[in-house]
Amino acid sequence: MWFIKKDGLMVIETEEKKKLYKVLEKKQLCSVMNNTKWRQLKEAVLTTLPFVPPLQIKMVLEDTPNPQNFDNDVYGSGDWMDGVPLRSIEWIRVRPRRLESMGLLLLPKEIDITKEFLEILHKYKIPYKEHNNSFYIYGYIRDTCSLIKGDS
Numbered sequence: 001m002w003f004i005k006k007d008g009l010m011v012i013e014t015e016e017k018k019k020l021y022k023v024l025e026k027k028q029l030c031s032v033m034n035n036t037k038w039r040q041l042k043e044a045v046l047t048t049l050p051f052v053p054p055l056q057i058k059m060v061l062e063d064t065p066n067p068q069n070f071d072n073d074v075y076g077s078g079d080w081m082d083g084v085p086l087r088s089i090e091w092i093r094v095r096p097r098r099l100e101s102m103g104l105l106l107l108p109k110e111i112d113i114t115k116e117f118l119e120i121l122h123k124y125k126i127p128y129k130e131h132n133n134s135f136y137i138y139g140y141i142r143d144t145c146s147l148i149k150g151d152s
Helices: 015-027 035-046 114-123
Strands: 002-006 009-013 055-059 087-093 097-100 109-112 129-131 134-138
Touching: 035 114, 055 129
Parallel strands: none
Antiparallel strands: 002 009, 055 087, 087 134, 097 109, 129 134
């Protein structure tokens, strides 16, 4: 830990937070979300949707997102940022769909909650980008021009 003086007060900063700010500066990323918005999103997803949609998460200090492969719909749900420091999220990619098995002989049924997920984004005015049936929500981004405002 180290101390910085901010507005006449001593504030304790961790080394990880210091590294985070260096990477943000190096990549020239600006903040889009804050902890309040992340918490509102998570709470709404966990309490209002019929199921928790799967997500891919990219942290600022990591080179690859988790999970690395996220191009197909899945049968399971996401863990929705459990134990993740919210200020370290560069972006999340959400696929508000899941597959439900209909038995061995039938193709799986796709359950799509895109409409309900979009209602959450609009209710809490969360900016996002839609691409290839996925929704990207950025904690940090270089250029905000490509984002759709959640209130539009």
